[in-house]
Each structure stands twice: as C-alpha cells, then as structure tokens.
Amino acid sequence: MADVWSALVPLILGSALVPIQIIVTILLLRSAAGKSTAIAWVTGMTAVRLVQGVVFGLILSSTDAEADGADSSSTIVSTLLLVVAVLFLVSAVRQLLAGDDPDAAPPKWLQATASMTPMKAFLLGAGILVIGAKFWVFTLGAIGAIGEADLGRPASILTYLAFVVLAVSVNLVLIGIAVVVPSRADLLLDRASEWLTRHNRVIMIVIGFVFGTWFTVKALDGLGVI
Numbered sequence: 001m002a003d004v005w006s007a008l009v010p011l012i013l014g015s016a017l018v019p020i021q022i023i024v025t026i027l028l029l030r031s032a033a034g035k036s037t038a039i040a041w042v043t044g045m046t047a048v049r050l051v052q053g054v055v056f057g058l059i060l061s062s063t064d065a066e067a068d069g070a071d072s073s074s075t076i077v078s079t080l081l082l083v084v085a086v087l088f089l090v091s092a093v094r095q096l097l098a099g100d101d102p103d104a105a106p107p108k109w110l111q112a113t114a115s116m117t118p119m120k121a122f123l124l125g126a127g128i129l130v131i132g133a134k135f136w137v138f139t140l141g142a143i144g145a146i147g148e149a150d151l152g153r154p155a156s157i158l159t160y161l162a163f164v165v166l167a168v169s170v171n172l173v174l175i176g177i178a179v180v181v182p183s184r185a186d187l188l189l190d191r192a193s194e195w196l197t198r199h200n201r202v203i204m205i206v207i208g209f210v211f212g213t214w215f216t217v218k219a220l221d222g223l224g225v226i
Contacts, residue, residue: 004149007077007218008142008163014084014211015138015167019200021128025171026193027113028121029178030186038178040118042171044125049164052129052139057147057160077144078222084137085215091134092208095201138167 028038116124129135142163146156165172174192178185196203220226 004145004151004159007145008159010211010214010218011084011138011142011145012163012166012169014088014207015135016170017207019196019203022170022174023193023196023200024113024124025174026189026196028116029174029189030193031114031116033116033118033121035175035178036118037113037116037121038171038175040121041125042168042175044122044127045129045168045171046125046164047122048126048129049139049167052136053143053160053164056140056143057156075223077141077148078219080137080141080144081215081222082219084134084141085212085219087134087137088208088212088215092205092212095204095208098201 025038025041028041029035031037113121129139142160146159146163149156149159151159174189177188181188217226
C-alpha cells in the first residue's frame, strides 16, 4: 500500500495544485450564483474522473489479465509518468520564455465566471478535464499505479476514490471556507485570488520543473533506465 501511495501523491499534488483551477473556484464563489456554481464546477471535474476510472480501469485490468504479468503494467505506468514529465517541463520552459505581462487581460472564459450558471460551471469543469492533456495523464497514471499494486477490487476502488477526492481537495477547502465562515470568506478568497494571479507564472515554472524532474526520475527508474 505504501508503494502505491508513493506513486499517487505526486499525481494528486499535480492535479490539485493548478493555479488557474483554484482561481476559477474562487471566482465562482464570488459570482452571482456563488457556492452552487463552485460546487457544480467541482462536480463536473469529479464526474469525468469517475468515468475515466470506470472505463480505463476496466481496459487496463483487461490488458494486465491478458499479459499475465506485472511488467506490462509497470511499463504502462512508467510511460504515462514520462509523458507527464515532458508536459510539465515543456510547460515550465514555455512560461519561462514567455515573459510576464501584468497588464494582460484574463481569458474571456475566465471573465464569464461572474455570470456563469451551475450547468455551465459543470460543463466547464468537465471540459477542463476532457481537453487537458495533463489531467488525462494524471488520472491514467493513478489508474495504472493502482492496477500495478494489485490491491484487489474493493481496495483498488476505494484508493481510486480517495485519489479523485484529493485531486479536488483544494477546491473543496475553498468551498468549505465559504460555507463555514461566510463573513470572512470574501476577504480570504480575494487575497488568495490576488496572490495566485500575481504569482501564477512563477508558480507554474516552479511546479513544472519540480514535478517534471520528479516524474522523469520515477519513469526512468520504472523503465529500468536508471
């Protein structure tokens, strides 16, 4: 069990610590519909991960059964981690070379969060997961790591559900703050959004290089290169 969590923790952190994802949650909490849109946004992301877990969990299980060996599963997981590493490193280099424009306007879809309905927020959350290459690889990497650990079906399902919840844990904490301390939530969320927006580029560069290096080492080790 310790081995599977050592593989899952970086994937969970990579999924949860995406600045733009956190900013969207904060903006939705400050929008006209408030908590309902933020909950719908998180529900959309969660729904896609659950579908991916069912579909690709079955596919990888079938592949492993046919291969009848751990080597095939290990290769799949290591290859996925290598893809994650490349995506992180490329993203970090692009951010590093792009320069910082403090006067740049936020994307139009980000501005639209102010008047977004819960249904549109749900579709946005689902869409982010469907079109985001990193999120696909995070999820498939988690599924592969759980399958490789051979925990048995009940434990595998519970472990994957834990991954799904932890992947949106930061968003859930923000929603929890808005529910538990609504009187102070606006100030806290404003400060968090301001800080994330101001330091988004630096955060993405650091995350890109740190996780890119980490996943590269894990992938090459799994492939027997180092």
